[in-house]
Amino acid sequence: MRMNEGVEWAAHVCVLLHWAEEGGDAPVPATRLAAAYDLPTAYLVKQLQALGRAGLTESVPGRRGGVRLARPAARITLMDVVAAIEGPDDAFACTEIRRQGMNAERPARDFAQPCGVAHAMREAELAWRRALAATSIADLAGSTPAGRAADARRFLAAP
Amino acid sequence: MRMNEGVEWAAHVCVLLHWAEEGGDAPVPATRLAAAYDLPTAYLVKQLQALGRAGLTESVPGRRGGVRLARPAARITLMDVVAAIEGPDDAFACTEIRRQGMNAERPARDFAQPCGVAHAMREAELAWRRALAATSIADLAGSTPAGRAADARRFLAAP
DNA sequence: TCAAACCTGGATATGTTTTGTCCAGTAAGG
DNA sequence: CCTTACTGGACAAAACATATCCAGGTTTGA
Ligand code: SF4
Ligand code: SF4
Numbered sequence A, B: 001m002r003m004n005e006g007v008e009w010a011a012h013v014c015v016l017l018h019w020a021e022e023g024g025d026a027p028v029p030a031t032r033l034a035a036a037y038d039l040p041t042a043y044l045v046k047q048l049q050a051l052g053r054a055g056l057t058e059s060v061p062g063r064r065g066g067v068r069l070a071r072p073a074a075r076i077t078l079m080d081v082v083a084a085i086e087g088p089d090d091a092f093a094c095t096e097i098r099r100q101g102m103n104a105e106r107p108a109r110d111f112a113q114p115c116g117v118a119h120a121m122r123e124a125e126l127a128w129r130r131a132l133a134a135t136s137i138a139d140l141a142g143s144t145p146a147g148r149a150a151d152a153r154r155f156l157a158a159p
Numbered sequence C: 001t002c003a004a005a006c007c008t009g010g011a012t013a014t015g016t017t018t019t020g021t022c023c024a025g026t027a028a029g030g
Numbered sequence D: 001c002c003t004t005a006c007t008g009g010a011c012a013a014a015a016c017a018t019a020t021c022c023a024g025g026t027t028t029g030a
Helices: A006-022 A030-036 A041-053 A078-086 A116-133 A137-142 A150-155 B006-022 B030-037 B043-051 B080-087 B114-135 B138-144 B148-157
Strands: A057-060 A066-069 B057-060 B067-071
Touching: A006 A041, A006 A066, A006 A078, A006 A137, A006 A150, A006 B114, A030 A041, A030 A078, A030 A150, A041 A057, A041 A066, A041 A078, A057 B114, A078 A116, A078 A137, A078 B114, A116 B006, A116 B030, A116 B067, A116 B080, A116 B114, A116 B138, A137 B114, B006 B030, B006 B067, B006 B080, B006 B138, B006 B148, B030 B043, B030 B067, B030 B148, B043 B057, B043 B080, B080 B114, B080 B138
Parallel strands: none
Antiparallel strands: A057 A066, B057 B067
16 A cells, blocks of 8 residues: 655645745746656656646646646645545545355345445544645645755756 | 555454354354455465464464454454555655755755655554554444344354 | 747556465364 | 365466656747
């Protein structure tokens, strides 16, 4: 059960975009974002497209174009980023094994209720999501050591 | 980020083993457990071995042998089962991308602290684990519709 | 005007993990 | 001593994550 590493990329990129916005350097081209952390450009672009489809970022085509946050960093949470990259599916997928084998003869209505396993898994994932939703991109930006933001802006604005 | 379906199998199997124990039918051979939910025997055996290595179950070789819970179902949590099947790794794996690209020149001590992303992810996974640890196999067994346990025991004890 | 710089989406390739099977070895019971 | 059972390792297929490429579009500024 490993999470896509695109989630880490996307989170860091969102922080960069927030800093760029603050410095008036938005939008930032994807090539520059990739260079900032030495990531494979073409693949990072895929993740950026996922962020765009989820409404977290918007992109400007053409020369002087690039990507920017679609709303203030304080209103983009880690949960949003994870959902955008990982997709909407829960980690735990029910396959209804309880209906097979010794229970194959039972009528379908015997299984109308999800069983305790599914319920507990669902609760646990909700707790996880709530925790992720408690941290925003602005929080992440604020918790980085002083001076790092200015350096990043300098790098993103460089020719 | 999909969870192994072996987790679902293992959870249900633990409930079965608990019922078997109550009925005095332990240990139960793996073939019987696989038949109970129509699972591929050889692959289920792999999951059972993982449960055994994690100390959740113990197995008895030889004729009249099989698998049984290694401790009372009330003291085996869903968290134990997930950890046994999924392994000890966190879902979110840090790859330290912040050290590359624009930060490649910085000394290593600048990155002694894990960044905010890693911290938030860690907190969220802890919340998930706490939630999973709140449900035991005995809880799951108790929440199944009446009569189901007796039917299961009948099936497991059958020739 | 038009070429350069930028994004989009789909096709494709490669590597890793999950899922599933098989077999040779070992242990216990009757 | 033969049947039933577990163990561990090797192996194959399928699914998924990672990565690259290309053939379109947009906008800007020379
Ligand atoms: S509901 Fe319970 S039984 Fe049905 S699939 Fe989910 S976990 Fe397995
Ligand atoms: S610590 Fe922060 S930067 Fe380093 S890898 Fe984990 S997330 Fe990425």
